[in-house]
Amino acid sequence: MAAPAQNRDASVTVTSGQSESVSPAENVSLQYSLLLEHLIGDRRPIKDLNPTVMGAMPSPHKTNEQKMIERGMESCAFKSLIACVGGFVLGGAFGVFTAGIDSNVGFDPKDPLRTPTAREVLKDMGQRGMSYAKNFAIVGAMFSCSECIIESHRGKSDWKNAVYSGCVTGGAIGFRAGLKAGVLGCGGFAAFSAAIEYYLR
16 A cells, blocks of 8 residues: 655754654745844854955054154144244245335335345345244244143143134233233134134134
8 A cells, every 4th residue: 555645845844853844835934034033133143344354454563663653743742843843934935925025125224225136135035034934933833832732631622722722822922022912912812723723624
């Protein structure tokens, strides 16, 4: 006597060591549930977000010399030096430019009718450029140093640092001419710094 034919539409799955017959619809639903559990459930594998896996270049390990150089470049002394050099160059260029458009450059106050020579004109332009360069260098170094110190003390990098630094710089420069000039210098330089920060940000 022939054995009863098995239903070809049924599939056999083994769960916990026991055989169980399920229909094709139930099998598809089970596979879909397992797929969701693998993709978004607790069984989802955690991806490695290492830059090399994402296709980016790996960041090399910094040596002690590189760390020391970074700390030096972030120090207030280095920032003040850079501002001093930048102010010197900018002030020198500004002084030479203003001397170039001034019609009284090279003229002798004792003899205003005498036409100045090219050497006298260049000498006067150089002196004015050096004077502007020194003033700009001092202001730049004072502003940068005070801003760095205030930023380190406050622990924040915002527009207030520039305003406070402008007040300190303007007040220090103005106090040479008296208390009133120092107060006016503090307020004027602080307002100018606030305007520059507002424009840049």
